[in-house]
Amino acid sequence: EAGVAQSPRYKIIEKRQSVAFWCNPISGHATLYWYQQILGQGPKLLIQFQNNGVVDDSQLPKDRFSAERLKGVDSTLKIQPAKLEDSAVYLCASSLGAGHYGYTFGSGTRLTVV
Amino acid sequence: EDQVTQSPEALRLQEGESSSLNCSYTVSGLRGLFWYRQDPGKGPEFLFTLYSAGEEKEKERLKATLTKKESFLHITAPKPEDSATYLCAVQARYSSASKIIFGSGTRLSIRP
Numbered sequence: 697e698a699g700v701a702q703s704p705r706y707k708i709i710e711k712r713q714s715v716a717f718w719c720n721p722i723s724g725h726a727t728l729y730w731y732q733q734i735l736g737q738g739p740k741l742l743i744q745f746q747n748n749g750v751v752d753d754s755q756l757p758k759d760r761f762s763a764e765r766l767k768g769v770d771s772t773l774k775i776q777p778a779k780l781e782d783s784a785v786y787l788c789a790s791s792l793g794a795g796h797y798g799y800t801f802g803s804g805t806r807l808t809v810v
Numbered sequence: 811e812d813q814v815t816q817s818p819e820a821l822r823l824q825e826g827e828s829s830s831l832n833c834s835y836t837v838s839g840l841r842g843l844f845w846y847r848q849d850p851g852k853g854p855e856f857l858f859t860l861y862s863a864g865e866e867k868e869k870e871r872l873k874a875t876l877t878k879k880e881s882f883l884h885i886t887a888p889k890p891e892d893s894a895t896y897l898c899a900v901q902a903r904y905s906s907a908s909k910i911i912f913g914s915g916t917r918l919s920i921r922p
Binding site: 700 | 814851852853854855856897899910911912913914915
């Protein structure tokens, strides 16, 4: 079974620039999550999709972050404009349903904002 | 407010030296407690789910236990390949499936 694919693996941008991350979940997984992990901290949920609908985006900084999941498969997370404090690893995860089983993370995208 | 605290932040052991990692939690009704392993440059890898006090789960050299206020991850006779960051996470019963709160992790290093 292929895992959760994310790209790019690394990204360096200047503050106020925009950036986008892509995620392809495990085939058949209806639920997709984006997490932010700042160095030395645990992951923090940004947004959860069930198929192509948003279930929870209460911790997503909506003034600068946006996410979409077209056709209930791939997802894109965008930051515009980026701030220094956005430097983190952005992790995508997927699961079969909205319960905590088969919850698989990708390797993440490491973002550095300078 | 739901909260997860892990200790110690870092732990260095000699190969074969058993120890335990602690996860203290505060949550309004526990739906589940989870342990993950995270290697450098990789995403967390799911290890265990515990649902109620008294429950125990085992996998190779790892054993997770749960009480009403904390969970322990016991590592028996660890090997260098057990070196990683171990993350604890909780989900509250009242919340949607997405409300999973992670601790900051324990960085475990096993010396040969």
